[in-house]
Amino acid sequence: MDMRERVSSALKQAMRDKAVDRLSTLRLINAAIKDRDIAARGEGNDEGVADGDILAILGKMAKQRQESARAYEEGGRLDLAERERAEIIVIEEFLPRQLQGDEVTKAVEAAITAVGASSIRDMGKVMAELKGKYTGQMDFGTVGPMVKGKLS
Structure with a gap:
């Protein structure tokens, strides 16, 4: 459904x-x-x-x-x-289960690996990958700074 x-x-x-x-x-x-x-x-x-x-x-x-x-x-x-x-x-009730701390970190690291990100310039690719897989499962306002920190 x-x-x-x-x-x-x-x-x-x-x-x-x-x-x-x-x-x-x-x-x-x-x-x-x-x-x-x-x-x-x-x-x-x-x-x-x-x-x-x-x-x-x-x-x-x-x-x-x-x-x-x-x-x-x-x-x-x-x-x-x-x-x-x-x-x-x-x-x-209609949203999928929200990912918690460790799960978000693992998802971010997996997305960085999947797109081959190496610098802050690749942040858009990483965010697009995360939004494609985890829409509704994480707060992208808090994930953005995490991705930025890992790519810096």
Whole structure:
């Protein structure tokens, strides 16, 4: 079952269960996917977005909500922070398991070896290799400096 079908079936189940909060989050996910589909059609891609792109959308949505929850906590709005965290839980159901410390390090080293990177100029190749294999499984904002450190 592809990502689009998983989201759709979860949306239908949330409607049947009358799970209002879950339903609203799933509708946001569906809307984000449809927005990207429309943009892809404008670029000449009639197929819509692939699963990799949907994973990127979901990863971005989860990261946005984490930042919002942190901001709400700092502002003393714990009720809104909890709502953001609840949305993160729903979004992460569709994301693959996140790689942890040692796994990320091994993946970075494997990517450096795979592309034959030897200097900082090869960082783009390494990042492209990682994004191709691990989309949705790691935070590329934190991986970038790690790759840079290993190539320096």
